[in-house]
Amino acid sequence: MADAFERRTPATYDEEILAAERHEVISSYTDEDRIRRVTEELRAGFRALAHVGAAASFFGSARTPPGDPEYELARRCARLVGEAGLAVITGGGPxxxxxxxxxxxxxxxxxIGLNIELPFEQGLNPYVDLALEFHYFFTRKVMFVRYASGFVVFPGGFGTLDELFESLTLIQTGKIVHFPVVLVGSxxxxxxxxxxxxxxVAEGKVSPEELRLFTVTDDPEEVRDILRAAAHRRPRIDLSAANDGAA
Incomplete structure (x- = not known):
């Protein structure tokens, strides 16, 4: 009997690992290969971002063109946040x-730009100073949360909503604390x-108090002030170098 689906090579590493058990997806990797790739990607991200102290992750639509009011508002918010002493982390795209x-x-x-491998190439924007390339969405998400003190979320699509609700879930379940989430564009x-x-809330799926996990604003100064008041991580020192110096 002929295959119901034409067999094909996965377009991304995410598809390769998530669809590895599907008959139509061709893969030559073992689970050990996959674990090694994920480990290497996490290790590279940890190493590259270890020096980052206070930072905020910005999210929003890749389809918002320069000159659009939302583009200019995001630019102003990031400038104020940067002037307040925070690094800015994005997905690195347009x-x-x-x-x-x-x-x-x-x-x-x-x-900082954390770019992601996609079947349709988005490419890095020209304003990224430190660029990292990720194959896996889930390893990239770790970097957005681990190295940020809060999220700033502008109008966007599925990817933006995904980051928004994942952050709220992490706060709700106590995985991260003192982590402001600011929605810009009331x-x-x-x-x-x-x-x-x-x-x-009305149907009891979340409590009224849990809607206070985020703030909605149109004011760049409020965005800056909320982030400035957050609990910030310290840049990690190289313990091996410190120990060598003390020897």
Whole structure:
């Protein structure tokens, strides 16, 4: 009997690992190979970002063009955050990510881009000073949370919503604490907040207090002030070097 699906090579490492058991996906990797690749990607990210202290991760649509009011608002917010002494971390792509990296560079703050391998190439924007390339979405997500003191979320699509709700879940379950989440663009987020209030809270799926895990604002200064008041991580020192120096 002929195969129901034409067999094909996976387009990304994410597809390769997630669809490895599917008959139509061709893979020559073992699970040990996959574990080694994931470990190497985590290790490279930890090493590259170990020096980052206070930082904020910015999210939003890759489809927002320069000159758009949302682009300019993200640029201004990132510039103020950078001037307040925080690094800015984005996905490294175009749109809101570019605007945030651009604002960070204008402030003289570290401008970090965590790019992701995609079947349709998005490429790094020209305002990234420290660039990392990730094959796996889940390893990249670790970096967004581990090296940031809070999230700034601008209007966006599925990827933006994914990061938003993952961060809220981590806070709700106590995996991260003292971690502000700021939604910028009240007109965009109003419908979502109303739905959360009228359906999710009303039906007891989350508590009213849990809606206070995020702040909605249009004010760049408020974004800066919220992030500046967050609990910030310290850059990690090289313990082996420190021990060598003490010897």
């Amino acid at each position: 749109g809101i990510m570019e605007a945030a990296n651009r604002g960070a560079r204008e402030a003289g703050a570290p401008s 007109a965009y987020w109003r419908g979502l907040v109303r739905w959360l209030e009228e359906r999710v």
